[in-house]
Amino acid sequence: MTTAARAPRQSPPKGRPRTPSPAPNPLRAGLRLERVPEPCTIVIFGGTGDLSHRRILPALYNLRHAGLLPSETTVLAFARREYDDAAYRAEMEQAVETYSRVPVEPALWQDFAPAIRYQAGDFADPASYQALADRLEAIDAERGTRGNRLFYLATQPSAYTQIVAGLGKAGLARPDRGSWARVIIEKPFGRDLESAIALNREVTRVFDEEQVYRIDHYLGKETVRNLMVFRFGNGIFEPIWNRRYVDHVQVTVAEDLGVEGRGQFYEEAGASRDILQNHLLTLLALVAMEPPIAFEAQAVRDEKLRVLRAIDPQWSEARIRRDVVRGQYGAGWVGGTAVPAYRDEPEVAPTSTTETFVALKLEVQNWRWAEVPFYLRTGKRLPKRATEISVQFKRPPLMLFREAASEPEPNLLALRIQPDEGIMLRFAAKVPELGLDVRSVNMDFTYGSSFATEAPEAYETLLLDAMLGDASLFTRADEVEAAWGIVTPLDETWASWDHAGHDEDLERYEAGTWGPQAADRLLERDGRRWRRL
Numbered sequence: 001m002t003t004a005a006r007a008p009r010q011s012p013p014k015g016r017p018r019t020p021s022p023a024p025n026p027l028r029a030g031l032r033l034e035r036v037p038e039p040c041t042i043v044i045f046g047g048t049g050d051l052s053h054r055r056i057l058p059a060l061y062n063l064r065h066a067g068l069l070p071s072e073t074t075v076l077a078f079a080r081r082e083y084d085d086a087a088y089r090a091e092m093e094q095a096v097e098t099y100s101r102v103p104v105e106p107a108l109w110q111d112f113a114p115a116i117r118y119q120a121g122d123f124a125d126p127a128s129y130q131a132l133a134d135r136l137e138a139i140d141a142e143r144g145t146r147g148n149r150l151f152y153l154a155t156q157p158s159a160y161t162q163i164v165a166g167l168g169k170a171g172l173a174r175p176d177r178g179s180w181a182r183v184i185i186e187k188p189f190g191r192d193l194e195s196a197i198a199l200n201r202e203v204t205r206v207f208d209e210e211q212v213y214r215i216d217h218y219l220g221k222e223t224v225r226n227l228m229v230f231r232f233g234n235g236i237f238e239p240i241w242n243r244r245y246v247d248h249v250q251v252t253v254a255e256d257l258g259v260e261g262r263g264q265f266y267e268e269a270g271a272s273r274d275i276l277q278n279h280l281l282t283l284l285a286l287v288a289m290e291p292p293i294a295f296e297a298q299a300v301r302d303e304k305l306r307v308l309r310a311i312d313p314q315w316s317e318a319r320i321r322r323d324v325v326r327g328q329y330g331a332g333w334v335g336g337t338a339v340p341a342y343r344d345e346p347e348v349a350p351t352s353t354t355e356t357f358v359a360l361k362l363e364v365q366n367w368r369w370a371e372v373p374f375y376l377r378t379g380k381r382l383p384k385r386a387t388e389i390s391v392q393f394k395r396p397p398l399m400l401f402r403e404a405a406s407e408p409e410p411n412l413l414a415l416r417i418q419p420d421e422g423i424m425l426r427f428a429a430k431v432p433e434l435g436l437d438v439r440s441v442n443m444d445f446t447y448g449s450s451f452a453t454e455a456p457e458a459y460e461t462l463l464l465d466a467m468l469g470d471a472s473l474f475t476r477a478d479e480v481e482a483a484w485g486i487v488t489p490l491d492e493t494w495a496s497w498d499h500a501g502h503d504e505d506l507e508r509y510e511a512g513t514w515g516p517q518a519a520d521r522l523l524e525r526d527g528r529r530w531r532r533l
């Protein structure tokens with residue numbers, strides 16, 4: 001995340017319709033009980049920031065509500081501001097009321113609130129870490145948290161190394177026998193390959209890699225997790241999941257939001273660092289990976305890494321001009337509201353060349369995927385929020401139904417990550433009439449209607465996994481570096497063009513449209529088009 005005060009904004013749960021208690025659902029009958037983690041103290045660095053308000057505390061409350069958080073578990077916010085426990089608790093109560101997925105039950109809150117504590121400290125001051133160590137011991141004695149610690153770095157990324165070093169010096173990274181210490185690190189993890197390598201080096205100087213949990217919250221989304229179940233829990237899809245049957249794959253992460261008061265952060269990041277380096281490449285890796293030998297952290301991450309390594313990171317300028325489109329939104333209308341141009345957003349330079357849109361074509365150079373294009377795109381201020389992976393299959397080898405008035409579209413499998421979470425398969429069907437007309441029809445599965453229950457938020461899943469010591473949904477050092485290896489040459493080339501005053505490739509698009517026309521041309525050149533979402 002970016003700044004404690006302005007962490008990257010995820011879909012605001014605020015105001016979302018809360019699902020009433022669903023009627024018992026036969027599809028959920030007999031599900032195995034969830035695992036409950038050992039008690040621990042969760043130390044949130046940057047506990048007064050946006051991420052803690054919107055995501056972390058609501059997620060912890062929801063876990064408690066679901067009976068998955070042992071009552072001893074304690075939350076200790078650590079930040080610069082002077083608060084006492086009561087003041088911090090009161091602020092978090094409001095935050096949880098505003099952002100929690102499940103409505104707050106007063107009795108449960110009364111039970112949960114004493115577990116929330118605050119410790120003022122300075123990230124640069126060794127004495128603050130000593131005070132933290134003393135406080136943690138006191139909490140262990142008082143609440144039975146058994147010396148287990150989950151450190152959550154939700155601060156400005158620039159503070160990460162300082163905090164990790166402080167924890168190391170205070171002996172907090174090496175727990176007593178029988179206890180554990182883990183550290184969750186928010187994105188962005190570095191801003192290019194070099195800084196990511198440096199950060200990994202600093203972090204692993206203090207913690208072992210097994211103790212480090214790097215978050216890409218897309219991996220915690222239910223639909224993203226289901227992608228692996230869909231691919232590897234079914235027998236019929238894997239045989240056709242390759243270059244023989246697949247024509248191409250599209251991955252879209254579209255947002256209708258702008259930069260939402262995070263201009264300063266976004267000026268430094270742009271769409272390539274904010275979404276492409278992590279969320280988009282994560283989705284690509286999950287779609288393209290080989291079946292892991294086991295469903296456990298190392299095996300899954302090994303396969304994801306292989307995909308990233310199979311993407312050619314040699315970006316010549318000519319290849320960038322040909323296969324990558326960057327864009328920036330101008331003023332326009334989104335959802336019936338007039339919105340300003342990116343350059344007119346607060347904290348954004350009037351001559352900014354930061355991209356708010358990227359579309360690109362990649363190839364995964366292995367036996368399964370060689371020559372199958374993967375088209376990725378992401379943008380802010382597009383017409384709607386929609387994340388989708390679509391696998392477009394090849395046309396049948398022979399068109400038997402030439403007489404049909406229209407040629408059906410080739411088969412398509414759309415995995416809707418959000419919203420309207422579900423899976424759709426498009427196939428050809430005969431129109432019921434005397435002639436022989438063929439049309440494309442859709443077979444649709446939606447989570448909402450099939451399971452009649454609301455899925456947990458990504459942060460609930462990820463926090464629970466970190467407490468359980470399951471790192472499958474977190475990113476390993478080598479994966480982060482491989483992803484930066486793909487994105488950094490692009491960012492550097494753009495920066496050099498900008499520096500030389502040659503930013504002609506930066507396309508403008510009107511807010512509320514699907515991005516620059518150059519993104520359409522990227523596919524049209526190959527005889528394809530973006531799926532309309």
Ligand code: BG6
Pocket residue numbers: 008009010011255274387
């Ligand atoms: C964050 C980015 O990682 O993801 C934000 O920093 C973006 O810019 C957000 O808005 C999107 O997340 P979600 O869960 O709303 O798709």
